[in-house]
Amino acid sequence: MPIDTRTTVREFSLPGDLVPMAPSGLHTLTARTGPSVAWLARQASQIAARPQDWWHLVEFTRDRRWYRLLRREPESEVWLLSWLPGQRTGLHDHGGAFGVFALAVGALTERSFDQHADRRGGRLRELTVRTDQVRVFGPHHVHDLGNESAAPAVSVHVYSPALTEMRRYEWTGEDLIRTGVERVGVDW
Template sequence: MFAVPPNTVLDASERSRAHPALIARDVANNRRHWAHLVRYDREQRWSRLLRRTADHEVWILSWLPEQRTELHDHGGADGAFIVVSGVLTERAVRSDSGHHRAEVLHTLVAGQARVFGPHYAHQVNNEGPDPAISIHVYRPARAVNPTG
């Protein structure tokens, strides 16, 4: 048996709504609604808001090789992201009561997703030779451009 950090599990009050990973997967599987929107920017990661509801936001991001986020969290938001194409690496950082930091690396290929809870800290990057695309879902909806 293993312990699941509380910041990677949805709060019990949130479980009646569609899980962010399911929303991300459904959007990713519906390429005809977003594929024509994708752009690549050599200067910075490109992103675009696909949908905002009272409950959540859905963003699409493109990643050229070597593009990355800084280590960050999403405040009180929970959510998920799924890789649609390419390969992304997530470095998740966990703190044990603020005394010890543990880093975990996850390599994600097309079809794989990661879920995060409030205050989950991570860094996402494209270390591969090919561009990547990912779909990100945040709950509650945010008012700013996502960092990853």
């Protein structure tokens, strides 16, 4: 399976890039209704930068990844996640939601799928997101996120609209195959 390694991007151009923790210049990206991607990125970076507001909530559990809904509004929601070394999500999407995540502590490795519209062909690419960076992605983004470092990590995720489902996938080496659907209120 070919993996393309990409380094940190200092400027934001389109969903799927890294932006610095205090994103500026994102106001021009308005390819959707609801909160702008710039607003989502600001929310994630501002919350991640204030661990004194949420650190008392964080748990690190070995048997599964820990997560907590911090806030749900009509057009967005904010999640706090902890990651012990070796914990991963598996390939999934966010049910059509735009998303961003900011690293408050540590680093996470993302394997995202660059794909054709029919989800055939394409390749996996790898990107490491570190403390003080924000990852922005669009509604068709499929990725696997995990902690490949030796230290715990904590991340803040903001989605718009609020998540209703996440679809699970498997990469065959040629195609991306949907293997299941997890629904809010049922599976998490």
